[in-house]
Amino acid sequence: EVQLVESGGGLVQPGGSLRLSCVGSASIFRTSWMSWVRQAPGKGLEWLANIKEDGTDKYYGASVKGRFTISRDNANSLLFLQMNSLRAEDTAMYYCATQGYALFEYWGRGTLVTVSS
C-alpha cells in the first residue's frame, strides 16, 4: 500500500516561514513526480508545485512562485515545501501527492498551516 504522510504544519505569524515534509513509501516515491496541493478552509483545491523524480525540474503555481520552494530527498523518500513570506491567505491544509502522467494518484492526509498573528 502506498502511504504518504505530511508533517510540519502549525501556527505561524504573517511574514514567517515554515517547512513542510512528506514521507512516502519507497516503492513509488523514487519513481514519481511529486506535487504539493493545498485547500483553504471551505475552499477548493489549488495545485502549488511539482518536482521531477530526480529533482532536476520544478514548476510552481503563480500564487507561490518566488515564495515557496519544493525539494526532495530520494534516499529517505522525503518531499519538502519551504514556505517563506507567509500570508493569511496561505492558511490551508497542505497535501502531498504522487503525480503520474497527469494523474495525482496517491495523496497524504494533509498537514494544516495557519498563518495568523
Added chain:
Amino acid sequence: QTVVTQEPSFSVSPGGTVTLTCGLSSGSVSTNSYPSWYQQTPGQPPRALIHSTNARSSGVPDRFSGSILGNRAALTITGAQADDESDYYCVLYVGSGIYVFGTGTRVSVL
C-alpha cells in the same frame, strides 16, 4: 492567469445520470489538457477517479466516465448512488509543467 471553471452544484436523483463539465477561461479543453477528475468528501483527501480524459483509476466503478464535450472536459456519473454525494474537482495541464484545479462541483444525490 488561467482559471478552470466548473458548475458550482448539481442535484441528481438516485439512479439518475449527471454530467459535470470543466472549462478554461481562455481556450478549449482538449486531450492535450490531460483532464483528470477527483472526488472529495469532507475531511478526506481527494480520490482519483479519471485521468487522461477517460481512463479510470484503479478500483473506480464504471458508472464514472470521462470525455470531451465540445470545448470542455466532462465527468458523467451514470446510475448515481447515495455515496456519490461529494465534491468533484477537475485538473487541467495548461503547459510549461503547470496544472490548474477547477473550482469544484458539489453533487447532491436526493
